[in-house]
Amino acid sequence: MIRVIFVIYFCVACLITGIQFLTEYLKTQDSILTELKQLEETVRGPVSTSLWQYDDKQLDVLIDGLVTMPIIEGVDIKDTQGNTIVYKRLYRLDSEPFSMFDTTADLSWTLNGKNIALGTMTLYSSSKVVLDRVWFGFVLIAITAIIKLSVLFGLFIWAFNRYLALPLKELMSQVDEVQLSHTLNKRITLSNFENNELNQLQEHMNTMLTRMEKDRQRLLNDEKTKREWLEKAVTERTAELQMLNEKLKDIAAKDSLTGVLNRGNFFETAQHLFLLSQRQQSPASFILMDLDHFKRINDTYGHFIGDHVLIHFMQTIQGLLRKSDLIGRVGGEEFALFLPNAGIDEAYEIANKIRQAIKASTVEIDGKKVTYTVSQGIEAIGPEDHSIVQLYKRADVKLYQAKDKGRDCVEI
Numbered sequence: 001m002i003r004v005i006f007v008i009y010f011c012v013a014c015l016i017t018g019i020q021f022l023t024e025y026l027k028t029q030d031s032i033l034t035e036l037k038q039l040e041e042t043v044r045g046p047v048s049t050s051l052w053q054y055d056d057k058q059l060d061v062l063i064d065g066l067v068t069m070p071i072i073e074g075v076d077i078k079d080t081q082g083n084t085i086v087y088k089r090l091y092r093l094d095s096e097p098f099s100m101f102d103t104t105a106d107l108s109w110t111l112n113g114k115n116i117a118l119g120t121m122t123l124y125s126s127s128k129v130v131l132d133r134v135w136f137g138f139v140l141i142a143i144t145a146i147i148k149l150s151v152l153f154g155l156f157i158w159a160f161n162r163y164l165a166l167p168l169k170e171l172m173s174q175v176d177e178v179q180l181s182h183t184l185n186k187r188i189t190l191s192n193f194e195n196n197e198l199n200q201l202q203e204h205m206n207t208m209l210t211r212m213e214k215d216r217q218r219l220l221n222d223e224k225t226k227r228e229w230l231e232k233a234v235t236e237r238t239a240e241l242q243m244l245n246e247k248l249k250d251i252a253a254k255d256s257l258t259g260v261l262n263r264g265n266f267f268e269t270a271q272h273l274f275l276l277s278q279r280q281q282s283p284a285s286f287i288l289m290d291l292d293h294f295k296r297i298n299d300t301y302g303h304f305i306g307d308h309v310l311i312h313f314m315q316t317i318q319g320l321l322r323k324s325d326l327i328g329r330v331g332g333e334e335f336a337l338f339l340p341n342a343g344i345d346e347a348y349e350i351a352n353k354i355r356q357a358i359k360a361s362t363v364e365i366d367g368k369k370v371t372y373t374v375s376q377g378i379e380a381i382g383p384e385d386h387s388i389v390q391l392y393k394r395a396d397v398k399l400y401q402a403k404d405k406g407r408d409c410v411e412i
């Protein structure tokens with residue numbers, strides 16, 4: 001860029017200097033021509049006299065005198081027919097100057113008031129004479145042009161660097177720093193504060209950075225709010241899901257009608273308690289209970305009342321059990337009890353309490369009164385037992401024996 005500006009500036013300076021040279025040359029040539037005319041005026045009289053009097057000697061002296069003048073390169077004198085009388089040149093023909101100029105005057109003699117034409121006299125000068133005279137002026141013009149060119153170009157380079165190149169470099173390096181910094185709180189500060197376009201640019205960029213920083217902050221805040229909202233929603237949803245999960249587990253684990261453990265869960269939990277009792281070598285008993293003639297209750301009062309009898313049975317016996325006792329519904333109207341830390345006698349006692357409580361109770365629903373009984377089979381765990389199912393099977397046999405004995409009884 002600077003090179004292009006310099007070349008243009010150099011060419012313009014050369015053109016101006018060339019024009020100055022040409023003007024000087026033409027001015028000098030003009031002044032030499034004027035001098036030639038004055039000389040011609042001065043010598044025209046004596047030359048005309050020499051021609052009229054045919055005084056060749058005097059004519060030669062005059063011509064020699066003329067050509068010694070520094071501005072004259074040659075002299076021609078011709079008669080009225082155009083024949084050359086005098087032809088004098090200071091240069092050799094093979095080294096003729098590249099440009100010649102001349103002035104011609106008529107020669108005449110006045111006799112009895114009459115003007116008699118004698119011919120013409122031409123004085124020549126050349127570019128060489130002009131150049132000899134303007135040489136010093138040319139040198140001065142050239143020196144002035146070089147000084148002007150150097151000073152102005154130096155000033156231009158200084159101003160360019162001071163006001164454009166250096167601030168631009170600084171601006172670019174600060175823009176790089178802003179780009180590299182991860183925060184947007186950096187600002188551009190040019191060290192040379194001038195009220196020019198670059199500083200306006202600096203202010204515009206800083207305004208833009210401030211806006212970007214505000215936008216970024218707003219986006220971060222929005223994002224934070226959204227994240228917090230999302231986290232809260234996820235926490236709430238997780239809590240809801242956990243609650244539902246618990247409910248589902250509960251539903252899956254319990255019998256929907258009576259609220260006690262269903263068959264699968266009862267046996268799973270009972271197996272754990274059974275193993276624990278075995279390890280601790282503590283007593284434990286298993287009671288299998290079956291409502292007597294339940295089909296008859298269903299058939300007589302309907303399934304709805306049958307359901308209520310089942311619920312009633314559970315509610316009644318729960319009041320007779322310890323917190324550590326495990327109860328589950330293992331069939332339609334068949335229930336099981338696992339009694340940790342309870343030997344066969346203790347189990348019998350509980351079973352008998354249940355039997356009596358059920359026999360003595362009445363289910364009242366829809367204006368109907370239903371009474372029922374329960375048969376039970378009891379088994380206590382032995383050292384040879386390794387599964388709750390073994391106990392269940394043995395208790396089932398006892399239950400059948402209780403049924404066979406006429407029901408409403410407990411069989412050990």
Ligand SMILES: Nc1nc2c(ncn2[C@@H]2O[C@H](COP(=O)(O)OP(=O)(O)OP(=O)(O)O)[C@@H](O)[C@H]2O)c(=O)[nH]1
Nearest residue numbers: 290291292293294295296298303304306307332333
């Ligand atoms: N209402 C009602 N009835 C059920 C339910 N589950 C099973 N039952 C009924 O319980 C009855 C069981 O009948 P059985 O197996 O013949 O036994 P039982 O009539 O009690 O006779 P024993 O056990 O020999 O005294 C069937 O009629 C089943 O339909 C239930 O959840 N609700």
